[in-house]
Amino acid sequence: MTGVRQVSVVEDILSANDQLAAANRERFDASGVFAINVMASPGAGKTSLIERTIQALGEELRIGAVDGDIASTVDADRFAALNVPAVQINTGGACHLDAVMLQGALPQLDLGEIDLLIIENVGNLVCPAAFDLGAHRSVLIASVPEGDDKPYKYPPMYRGVHALVLNKIDVLAAFDFDIDYFRRGAEALNPGLAFLPVSCKTGEGLDGWLTWLRGEVAANVSGNPRPRG
Amino acid sequence: MHELSITQSLLDVALRHAEKAEAQRITRLNLVIGELASIVDESVQFCWDLVSKGTMAEGAELSFERVPGRLRCTGCGREFALGGREYVCPDCGQRQVVAVGGDDFRLESIEIE
Numbered sequence: 001m002t003g004v005r006q007v008s009v010v011e012d013i014l015s016a017n018d019q020l021a022a023a024n025r026e027r028f029d030a031s032g033v034f035a036i037n038v039m040a041s042p043g044a045g046k047t048s049l050i051e052r053t054i055q056a057l058g059e060e061l062r063i064g065a066v067d068g069d070i071a072s073t074v075d076a077d078r079f080a081a082l083n084v085p086a087v088q089i090n091t092g093g094a095c096h097l098d099a100v101m102l103q104g105a106l107p108q109l110d111l112g113e114i115d116l117l118i119i120e121n122v123g124n125l126v127c128p129a130a131f132d133l134g135a136h137r138s139v140l141i142a143s144v145p146e147g148d149d150k151p152y153k154y155p156p157m158y159r160g161v162h163a164l165v166l167n168k169i170d171v172l173a174a175f176d177f178d179i180d181y182f183r184r185g186a187e188a189l190n191p192g193l194a195f196l197p198v199s200c201k202t203g204e205g206l207d208g209w210l211t212w213l214r215g216e217v218a219a220n221v222s223g224n225p226r227p228r229g
Numbered sequence: 230m231h232e233l234s235i236t237q238s239l240l241d242v243a244l245r246h247a248e249k250a251e252a253q254r255i256t257r258l259n260l261v262i263g264e265l266a267s268i269v270d271e272s273v274q275f276c277w278d279l280v281s282k283g284t285m286a287e288g289a290e291l292s293f294e295r296v297p298g299r300l301r302c303t304g305c306g307r308e309f310a311l312g313g314r315e316y317v318c319p320d321c322g323q324r325q326v327v328a329v330g331g332d333d334f335r336l337e338s339i340e341i342e
Contacts, residue, residue, distance in 0.1 A: 007250045009336045013239050013260070096231050126267050127231035130334070152314060155298065156267040159332065181315070188300060188316040189265075189328045 017131055020099035024106070024134025031111035033064075034220045035119060036213070037097075037135035039157070042123030044143040045167040047075045048200040049209070050118050054082045056210050057116070061217065064114040066105055068097040068122045075120060085109055096127040099134055116217055125150070129157045137162040137216055144168040148177045151185030158186045162216075163194040165209060170199040232269060236276035242336050243286055252341035255286040259340075263333035264298035264311060289339075298331030 012018065028035050040046045047067075054063050065079040065086040076088035087108045089101050102119065109117070119135055121128045140161040142150055145168060151158045158164070164186050166179070183195055194212050198205035239258070247255050262268050270293045281287045298311030302318035303325040309318070316326050 004256060004340050004342055005250070005252075006338050006340050007246055007252075008338050009242065009246050010338075011242050011246075012335050013235060013242060014334065016238055016241060094231070094234065098234060129267060130231060130235065149314070152316070154267075155311065155328070156265050159265055159328065184324055185316055188326045191327045 014130060014132075017099045020103055021132035021134040024099055024102055025136070027106065027111065028117065028134065028136070031114070033111050033114050033117050034217045035117040035133075035135040035137075036216075037119045037121060037128075037133050037138040038141065039121045039128045039138065039161070040123060040141035040143075041125040041146060044123070044141045044146065045200050046120050046123065046141055047078060049141060049165060049167065049198070050120055051078060051082065052200050052203075052206055053118065053210070053213065054079065054084055056206065057213070058082065058084065061115040062113055064109050064111075064117045066102065066109075066117065066119045068101070068120060070094070070122060085114070091122055095122055095124045096131050097121050097133055098131045102133045116213075125154050125157050129160065136220055139163045139165060141165045141167050142182070144171050144175050144177045147175075148179070148182040149185075151182060151189060155189050158189040158193075161190065161193060163196060163209075163212060164190075166195070166197040167200055169197045169205060170202045231267075232272035233276045233280070235268065236273050237280050239273070239277075239336060240280050240284065240286060243289075243339050244284060246339060247285060247341050250341055252285065254342045255289045255339055256342060257290045257292060257340035258286075259292045259294065259337045261294045261296060261333045261335050261337050263296040263331035265328065265331035266334040268334070270295075294337070296331055296333045299329050300326045301329045302326050 038046050063084045065084055067075040068089045071090055073088045076086040079086035087105045089105050138161045196209045198209050243258055299308050300311055301308045302323055304323040305321045307320045317324055
């Protein structure tokens, strides 16, 4: 064998991650778990929205939480204080969760006792978009103080998510934030995504978010009946 | 800095295909990366030297084919490049536009000896 040969590959660079993500998803489906991947830049309100969600839906759904952070267990402790099973993943510097990290954390949860698994990704507006975790839905939280131009500056994050929550709408007036401009940019990149403005502080708009989430959980349960026994 | 894990995945894909082809050495990787995939060429190159060291891909050249992000006007159908402060059709001025390309993120081919 001599000389240079060209070999066709045509394979997604993250195919290994995607395969593991598919395995995670199968595991969720087998246990009747509906999983969401919550992404945002630091300070947008991921933990606050998840706390609000646990408080509102904790009676009707059995909720579990996985929290990804570079260090500390601050957020997982906040979820555990609400009496939901919570696992912390410290990424040790990595800027995102990937399917392997999630796979490693799952044995710490009793999936048979969970209806809705909320995965809080590492706070970052660049990296997490590339890594499928195996969640059924991905949610991006933006917040008013970040500015209305983010869909134009960070387009990849707005691709592929199912819902876009705009948090901190209680301070809209103070930030000169043009909601229509923001929404147009996001919808150009991702037609058909659910756009859900909220304020975790005042509670405004949370009904819309909870209605969307309830609907997604219900649609999944009817589509993938929980195994008997 | 997610390029390190991405570059590791890239190496794994390349090695798997090279071994299947019974290669001795990988000399070049031809990548196709869309503008809507958040990857920085320079960072991948930097990580590449690190992760490929000691493998049959050490010293292989990385070739990046960049695919621009594309938007399409839902009114007149015109396609144009992603960018700018506002996503507006340059022909009809309509703001109802949708992204139609630039998500590519694949290893197209490798060159082996």
